[in-house]
Amino acid sequence: MSQRAFFPSKYIQGANIINELPDIIKDFGSKPVIIASPSVKSKILPSYGEIILKKKIDIIVFNGECTNTEIDRCLKIINDNHYDIVIAMGGGKTIDTGKICADKANLPVIVIPTIASTDAPCSACAVTYTKEGNFESVLYQKTNPTMVIVDTKVIANAPARFLISGMGDALATFFEAKSCLRSNAKNECNGHSTLTAFQISKLCYDTLLRYGLLAKIANENQIVTPALNNIIEANILLSGIGFESCGLATAHAVHNGLTELPETHKYYHGEKVAFGVLTGLHLNSEDKQTIDTVYEFCKQIGLPTTFSEIGLKNISKDKLLKIATKTCSKEQSIHHEITIITKEKVIDALIMANAYGEKF
Numbered sequence: 001m002s003q004r005a006f007f008p009s010k011y012i013q014g015a016n017i018i019n020e021l022p023d024i025i026k027d028f029g030s031k032p033v034i035i036a037s038p039s040v041k042s043k044i045l046p047s048y049g050e051i052i053l054k055k056k057i058d059i060i061v062f063n064g065e066c067t068n069t070e071i072d073r074c075l076k077i078i079n080d081n082h083y084d085i086v087i088a089m090g091g092g093k094t095i096d097t098g099k100i101c102a103d104k105a106n107l108p109v110i111v112i113p114t115i116a117s118t119d120a121p122c123s124a125c126a127v128t129y130t131k132e133g134n135f136e137s138v139l140y141q142k143t144n145p146t147m148v149i150v151d152t153k154v155i156a157n158a159p160a161r162f163l164i165s166g167m168g169d170a171l172a173t174f175f176e177a178k179s180c181l182r183s184n185a186k187n188e189c190n191g192h193s194t195l196t197a198f199q200i201s202k203l204c205y206d207t208l209l210r211y212g213l214l215a216k217i218a219n220e221n222q223i224v225t226p227a228l229n230n231i232i233e234a235n236i237l238l239s240g241i242g243f244e245s246c247g248l249a250t251a252h253a254v255h256n257g258l259t260e261l262p263e264t265h266k267y268y269h270g271e272k273v274a275f276g277v278l279t280g281l282h283l284n285s286e287d288k289q290t291i292d293t294v295y296e297f298c299k300q301i302g303l304p305t306t307f308s309e310i311g312l313k314n315i316s317k318d319k320l321l322k323i324a325t326k327t328c329s330k331e332q333s334i335h336h337e338i339t340i341i342t343k344e345k346v347i348d349a350l351i352m353a354n355a356y357g358e359k360f
């Protein structure tokens with residue numbers, strides 16, 4: 001098998017960068033369209049996109065769920081109007097819809113995340129849902145985004161919980177990368193990890209530990225500081241390249257197991273992933289110092305370390321079994337760990353993750 005690493009073609013991050021969009025994209029086409037969430041149209045563009053609004057770039061307002069019907073609707077508008085660049089602006093679902101539409105229409109896609117809550121923007125994959133909001137499938141695009149543009153002012157003005165959740169998602173990257181390397185498991189590019197991607201995942205982890213708390217405080221005060229800048233890069237670029245080009249393991253499988261219980265649905269992706277990281281630490285018997293460092297980090301910035309912090313106070317044995325059953329199902333990335341995985345081991349690690357969180 002080959003080694004593979006995927007990257008977005010261009011990554012641009014800066015304060016008020018959204019207003020430079022018309023200039024940045026001018027070489028890629030002449031008829032852009034923005035797929036924007038309702039809040040991007042009503043709040044972000046009027047506050048940060050004065051020049052975009054003046055240029056009168058057409059906007060398709062996203063309907064809130066990345067379903068096949070919504071993808072077909074947006075795609076028809078794109079084709080009927082002969083747009084030649086797709087700009088996807090908003091949260092994860094808006095971005096995923098834009099990526100899929102652009103891929104189907106063979107057009108460049110410019111991704112502009114308005115929150116830093118996951119590491120999905122830079123990747124060449126997107127998730128579709130049923131109209132009820134249940135997970136349907138992961139679609140892989142022919143290329144990674146042509147450009148990812150992150151306006152740090154916009155991120156600084158979004159609620160800090162998004163950034164914290166993004167740090168939870170980013171926290172998983174190095175641990176899952178190590179697991180895949182140990183077991184020679186496949187990454188999300190259907191290949192093996194490279195030195196480049198592995199070092200990026202390590203840099204992601206080091207950046208979180210060094211700047212996480214400072215960035216959280218900056219975000220709470222809605223100011224862009226060097227620490228916030230570094231954490232935005234860690235959440236979106238470093239973790240994005242890291243997860244896709246190194247691979248997933250326990251943390252994301254536990255996340256998928258947790259989503260089986262409706263009580264966890266109001267918690268964000270990165271919050272559940274963070275609890276998955278803690279579970280992985282115990283499952284893999286990481287050294288005490290590493291375990292303490294990660295718990296300390298989670299406590300400091302406000303990521304969950306106990307069941308009650310993800311809606312699972314006084315969890316029953318049946319519910320633990322339900323989580324473990326999904327976590328261990330054969331398509332899950334927990335099997336990228338080097339050891340043989342059983343439901344019993346996962347249940348023990350879940351209990352330990354919570355118990356240590358309560359004691360810590």
Ligand SMILES: [Zn+2]
Pocket residue numbers: 118119169252269273
């Ligand atoms: Zn994730």
